[in-house]
Amino acid sequence: MTKRRGEVAGVDVHCPPWCESGIKGHRQALREGCEPDQARTHLSVDLGGQVDDIRNYLTGRLFRPGQGGWRVWLEAGPLMTTLVLELRTITRGKNIPAGKRKHNSVRLDLTTDEARSLAAQLIHLADREDLR
Ligand SMILES: [Zn+2]
Numbered sequence: 330m331t332k333r334r335g336e337v338a339g340v341d342v343h344c345p346p347w348c349e350s351g352i353k354g355h356r357q358a359l360r361e362g363c364e365p366d367q368a369r370t371h372l373s374v375d376l377g378g379q380v381d382d383i384r385n386y387l388t389g390r391l392f393r394p395g396q397g398g399w400r401v402w403l404e405a406g407p408l409m410t411t412l413v414l415e416l417r418t419i420t421r422g423k424n425i426p427a428g429k430r431k432h433n434s435v436r437l438d439l440t441t442d443e444a445r446s447l448a449a450q451l452i453h454l455a456d457r458e459d460l461r
Pocket of ligand 1 (some may be wrong): 343344345348349350351352355369370371372
């Protein structure tokens with residue numbers, strides 16, 4: 330089991346349950362040259378998915394040919410005052426050369442309530458589009 334509490338660069342660190350680094354990982358980041366606050370930043374495993382074509386969920390109508398995907402993870406600073414949800418989307422259209430693939434990224438500082446509300450609203454909006 331990964332150690333969840335310890336000292337990193339002279340500061341006590343307590344990892345949240347979702348932190349993949351553990352104290353060993355935070356210390357390793359420091360040895361690899363990260364600034365102390367950066368080394369103490371907690372990161373979750375990133376979740377993601379990939380789709381071959383973007384289609385309407387119900388009708389199957391094709392919106393965008395080609396692969397696309399996303400990755401999302403949690404991040405919190407050493408003082409745990411902010412929770413960051415970072416979302417990256419990757420578009421690999423069938424006619425887009427490998428070097429010209431489109432990557433979009435957005436970082437959102439959210440409370441857990443805001444994250445839940447956003448997720449519910451995104452599902453609502455996707456349903457409205459798919460059901461029209
Ligand atoms: Zn941690």
